[in-house]
Amino acid sequence: MRIEIERVAKRFGPVKANDGVSLTIQAGAVHGLLGENGAGKSTLLRILGGLLRPDAGRLLFDGRPVALASPADALAAGVGVLHQEPLDFPPLTVLESYLVARPRAAGAGGVARSPLPGRGGAAGVFLPRRAAREELLALAARFGFSVDPDEHVARLTLGERQQIELLRLLSLGVRALLLDEPTTGISGAQQEALFSALRRLKADGKAIVLVSHKLSDVEALCDRVTVLRQGKVAGEAEMPAGADRLVALMFGEALAPQERSPEEDGGAPLAPLERLPEPSGGAEPSGGAEPSGGAALALEGVAFGDHRLDVRIAHLAVRRGEVIGLAGLEGSGQRLLLRACAGLLRARRGRVAVGGADLTGRPYPAFLRAGVGYLPADRRREGLIAGLSIEEHVALRAPRPGLFLRPREIRRAAERAIEALRIRGRPDTPVERLSGGNQQRTQLALLPAGLALLLLEQPTRGLDLASARWVWEQLLARCRAGAALLFASSDLDELMRYSDRLLVFSGGRVSPPVGVADLTLDRLGRMIGGELGDAALPSAPRAPALPPPPAGSDR
Numbered sequence: 115m116r117i118e119i120e121r122v123a124k125r126f127g128p129v130k131a132n133d134g135v136s137l138t139i140q141a142g143a144v145h146g147l148l149g150e151n152g153a154g155k156s157t158l159l160r161i162l163g164g165l166l167r168p169d170a171g172r173l174l175f176d177g178r179p180v181a182l183a184s185p186a187d188a189l190a191a192g193v194g195v196l197h198q199e200p201l202d203f204p205p206l207t208v209l210e211s212y213l214v215a216r217p218r219a220a221g222a223g224g225v226a227r228s229p230l231p232g233r234g235g236a237a238g239v240f241l242p243r244r245a246a247r248e249e250l251l252a253l254a255a256r257f258g259f260s261v262d263p264d265e266h267v268a269r270l271t272l273g274e275r276q277q278i279e280l281l282r283l284l285s286l287g288v289r290a291l292l293l294d295e296p297t298t299g300i301s302g303a304q305q306e307a308l309f310s311a312l313r314r315l316k317a318d319g320k321a322i323v324l325v326s327h328k329l330s331d332v333e334a335l336c337d338r339v340t341v342l343r344q345g346k347v348a349g350e351a352e353m354p355a356g357a358d359r360l361v362a363l364m365f366g367e368a369l370a371p372q373e374r375s376p377e378e379d380g381g382a383p384l385a386p387l388e389r390l391p392e393p394s395g396g397a398e399p400s401g402g403a404e405p406s407g408g409a410a411l412a413l414e415g416v417a418f419g420d421h422r423l424d425v426r427i428a429h430l431a432v433r434r435g436e437v438i439g440l441a442g443l444e445g446s447g448q449r450l451l452l453r454a455c456a457g458l459l460r461a462r463r464g465r466v467a468v469g470g471a472d473l474t475g476r477p478y479p480a481f482l483r484a485g486v487g488y489l490p491a492d493r494r495r496e497g498l499i500a501g502l503s504i505e506e507h508v509a510l511r512a513p514r515p516g517l518f519l520r521p522r523e524i525r526r527a528a529e530r531a532i533e534a535l536r537i538r539g540r541p542d543t544p545v546e547r548l549s550g551g552n553q554q555r556t557q558l559a560l561l562p563a564g565l566a567l568l569l570l571e572q573p574t575r576g577l578d579l580a581s582a583r584w585v586w587e588q589l590l591a592r593c594r595a596g597a598a599l600l601f602a603s604s605d606l607d608e609l610m611r612y613s614d615r616l617l618v619f620s621g622g623r624v625s626p627p628v629g630v631a632d633l634t635l636d637r638l639g640r641m642i643g644g645e646l647g648d649a650a651l652p653s654a655p656r657a658p659a660l661p662p663p664p665a666g667s668d669r
């Protein structure tokens with residue numbers, strides 16, 4: 115399907131999110147949509163997916179003007195959106211989720227047209243589960259996805275949920291697929307599977323739109339890219355266009371080549387961000403050295419877990435100013451460790467001390483008082499409160515000077531935070547209206563100053579290159595001021611670049627701390643794959659518990 119976007123405009127109050135965007139997406143091609151945080155990419159995707167109506171301009175599908183009043187309209191017109199967080203239903207099984215929104219065949223409860231070549235649709239008075247099941251398995255096999263129709267969606271990893279959603283959209287007959295940051299939070303193997311599926315769909319003649327901040331994804335997949343800047347088309351390029359050109363289109367000339375990550379620079383050496391001060395105790399910042407005393411964080415013989423994993427750490431001491439990266443596939447225990455160190459998950463045994471104070475078994479507020487700050491990955495569900503504005507978040511965080519909040523002071527504090535963290539929004543902007551990158555900046559703005567221990571999940575997920583770099587500048591400045599930092603990331607370059615030492619997680623097993631100087635990307639990849647070495651503590655995965663965990667639990 116060919117998609118033409120003609121002079122599309124969309125405003126949110128004073129913000130021109132899309133300002134006369136025109137571009138054509140060809141059938142049988144992957145079209146990249148790039149741009150810095152807040153450039154207007156998601157807005158355009160939401161317009162194409164029927165989630166938003168444009169104020170002006172029009173869309174043509176295969177030359178015919180269309181008016182999309184809802185996602186159902188877009189689906190009926192052949193456009194499916196694969197959101198970063200799949201729109202699935204955690205309590206359902208994979209098969210039930212796959213069948214959501216399937217139109218019923220001619221007045222009966224049957225499965226409509228089969229998405230598989232050469233097969234007609236099944237129909238019947240009752241839902242023909244067996245036919246649907248076979249169809250799902252055959253479609254999954256076509257793309258090399260391994261699928262268990264009876265598994266609960268809540269038990270799947272993000273990458274597996276994404277595969278089911280992709281299959282569901284295909285089963286609904288989409289001819290154009292819009293993907294929003296599809297490789298965020300999925301494993302390397304799942305990324306390979308996704309890429310080969312997309313190449314196959316492209317060969318089948320589908321139009322594919324890829325929104326991504328990762329130039330490596332764009333270079334691997336796209337035939338053509340359009341760069342948005344402040345709601346306008348800043349430029350277009352046929353691929354391969356060269357990373358320099360794309361970065362210049364996205365950020366103007368503002369981002370010097372050395373400010374980009376090695377991935378985007380094809381491996382060129384980087385100008386390092388300013389690193390840590392000399393440690394006061396004489397310990398080396400890398401190479402596995404441990405602080406001798408007064409650690410920012412000390413764990414002794416701790417064991418914690420959830421319904422799925424038991425995690426044990428015999429000994430970990432993190433010194434002030436140190437950065438510890440937590441590597442591993444998502445759901446391997448990193449999040450559990452961060453939550454245990456934040457007082458959000460109680461260790462079953464062992465000792466947890468922050469700044470020398472024993473906080474074992476103490477509640478979350480005690481950790482807060484000890485100077486622990488926690489930044490969750492899921493900013494929309496856990497980090498921020500939908501419906502509240504930036505200033506309301508600032509008010510919630512404010513230390514209580516008395517019984518009453520002072521609105522003027524709160525507003526001024528919000529304005530200062532907006533300015534300091536360069537958030538694109540106003541004090542009264544509800545947080546759900548901020549772009550992903552600006553939500554992350556807001557979360558960072560809410561972290562109090564002077565923290566002793568920062569615990570961060572995926573601190574730069576969804577951020578553009580310049581913003582990610584800038585966030586790390588802020589974090590390293592806190593480290594230079596004495597904070598210790600533990601962060602979980604699925605970006606190996608980020609882990610290698612910013613950590614002093616790494617803990618590698620694999621299915622709940624944890625490696626001893628490894629100095630990054632002793633690691634290569636290749637070795638790290640193998641450790642993540644399970645080669646943790648003899649020193650890693652074994653831990654048996656727990657038997658699956660019923661009922662399934664709520665969505666968003668550590669997977």
Ligand SMILES: Nc1ncnc2c1ncn2[C@@H]1O[C@H](COP(=O)(O)OP(=O)(O)OP(=O)(O)O)[C@@H](O)[C@H]1O
Pocket residue numbers: 126127129130131149150151152153154155156157158538539546547548549550551552576578
């Ligand atoms: N519902 C909304 N209400 C108000 N403003 C909005 C809304 N949605 C988006 N915006 C604003 O429109 C602009 C474009 O946002 P959009 O989410 O399209 O950017 P983006 O390029 O996808 O950014 P990111 O890479 O951070 O996800 C931003 O300034 C954002 O704050």
